[in-house]
Amino acid sequence: MSRAERRAKITPEGRARGARLRTERDRRGWGRRELARLLLDTIDDRQKPSHVIVAGYIKEWEEGGGISAMYRTAYAKVFDLPEGELFTVETQRRTLEATVIPDDGDDDVERRALLQLLASLGAGAALPASSLEPLRSGLEATLNAGADIGEWEHVAWEYGHTYVSTPSAKLVTDLAADVADVQRLLDRTSQPAARARLLRVSARLLALMADGLHSLGADGASRRWWRTARHAADASGDLDIATWVRARESFNALHSGRPTRSALLLAEDAVRIAGGRPSLGAVEAHKNCAYALARQGDADRSKKAVDAMRATFERLPEEVVSDTGSLWGWPERILYLAEGYVSTMLGEPAAVAAQEKALASYxxxxxxxxxxxxxxxxxxxxxxxxxxxxxxxxxxxxxxxxxxxxxxxxxxxxxxxxxxxxxxxxxxxxxxxxxxxxxxx
The missing domain is CATH 1.10.220 (Annexin V; domain 1)
Incomplete structure (x- = not known):
């Protein structure tokens, strides 16, 4: 059977299985040849093929081609996963639903997989929306060469308004597709001012992705996305974005099991970058310094941070103070919540009144x-x-x-x-x- 004929027989389940295998390989950082050697080491067969040939098999398997029982067993051993978990239909379906950023596979395979998925609708099967993402993403890459960066800035702004009401799993899925589009646009953008604007957008989206992953319990992944968000913010040259990303990560660190000292260092770094300029990130950074110091029982420094937070708040632009419905605002009620938090952590008598004042403001x-x-x-x-x-x-x-x-x-x-x-x-x-x-x- 020719390669074209084999591709023509790929099923939605096969494509999902291939995505699962590719995801597991990428997670371990292995190339196809490295994986081929590992698979061959588990096979007891004197006539087994060379690793170069098996690397070719791996490419076909990851595109959705059929895989023999011998290599299924080998995969399970190398990945240290139960064979049933790695190759079950349900696992394949979940993998397909989770695949939102396409690889650089053959366009014919993408189109054929889509047609097969659409055909399955006639039989009453459910079509995961993310299964359409490879087609949309490829078209976006073609059409988006002269994209309006203002549109992407609006996308990031809108995420800040829907963040609070969006379940974390949906948030992460939606963000993944948009991060991929912005990344491709950045790859094609060389003009410095345009790149700076796109990097600001990226920093915001990456920070929200890190937040969403933390909410899903993926703290290790969340820390890595925070690191990338910081790099994007710094590369943009925008000190307000660099301040905000660190302040937001500091808040996240306070509630993710990371050491309180880590949260404090991030908040202090944000304060340093702000350099006394009033901004959303600066007021948030002072707040998180106060939180971290209160947790450490340092009442004097915590109260000084509260004073700095209030002083910064009083100098914030009106559009930040008056925005009461999104992540891009910092209304007065956050002051009351912060004062309630600090007085509670310090066990002060004023805590009850501060809590009641905060509750009445929300x-x-x-x-x-x-x-x-x-x-x-x-x-x-x-x-x-x-x-x-x-x-x-x-x-x-x-x-x-x-x-x-x-x-x-x-x-x-x-x-x-x-x-x-x-x-x-x-x-x-x-x-x-x-x-x-x-x-x-």
Missing amino acids: PAEWRTDVAKIRLLQAITLVQGREVKAGLEHAVTVIEAFPSDRRRGSVLHLAAKVAEDLPDQAHALPAARELRALTAGV
């Missing part, structure tokens, strides 16, 4: 921040020896919160409620339930 639809304020109230109850009431309050807050919206900042604050319980309180039903709700944090 509209109900900002469920994440409202939940955080209510969890601060739970911490204060536990600090005041009303342990059972505090635990039950925290459980009620988390159970009422949508499971697909339980971002790290909420879960880490919930875990904080149970952090310093008296020994006898660990056995309380509410304590066990809260630990179960925050498991893995």
Whole structure:
């Protein structure tokens, strides 16, 4: 059978299987020849082919071609994965749904796979929207040569408005496609001013991707995307973007299990880059310095950071203060939340009043921040020896919160409620339930 004939027989399941194999190989950083040698090392056959020939097989398998039982077993050994997990239909379907950035495979294969997927609709099969992404992305690369950068700036702006209400999995999937498009546009853009604008867009999208990955529990991947976001921001030459990316990462670090010292260093670096200029990133950086120092029990420096945050807030542009519906705004209510957080972490009597002031300033639809304020109230109850009431309050807050919206900042604050319980309180039903709700944090 010729290569063209083999390609003509590729099925949607085969293409999904190939994407899965390619993803696992890329994850390990192996080239096809390196993988070929590893596969051959597991095969006990004196007449086995050379690694060059097997590298050719791998290319065909990753394009969706059929694979023999011998090589399925070899793959499972090399990838250290159960063969059933690696090659099941369900795994293949999930892999296809997750493949949103196309590789540089043959265009005929992409078109044929699409036609086969569309044909499957006639049989009542569901078509994952991401299966269409290779076709759309290829067309975008052709049409987008003279793209309006202002349109991409609007895309990034719009993400800041939909971020709060978008489930993390959908956010990451959508961002992946747009990041790929911006990357291709950057590759074709040499004019310095245009590149700087695209790099600013990239920095914003990359930071939101890092945030979304953290919310999905992929903390290792999140840190790598934060690093790339910082590089993009720095390459843009825009100090306000460089400040904001570090301030946002600092906030993320405070709620991802990273050392508090790491969050503080990021926030201090953002303050340094800001150089006294009032900006969204600068006020956020002072806030996160205050948070980190309060966690460390450094009351004096934490309160100085709160003062710096308030002073910076008073100098913010009106469009930042008045934006109450997106990530690109910093309205006054964030001041009240920050003051409530710091006074709670420091165990101060003023915490109750600060929490009530913050709660009154937040509209109900900002469920994440409202939940955080209510969890601060739970911490204060536990600090005041009303342990059972505090635990039950925290459980009620988390159970009422949508499971697909339980971002790290909420879960880490919930875990904080149970952090310093008296020994006898660990056995309380509410304590066990809260630990179960925050498991893995």
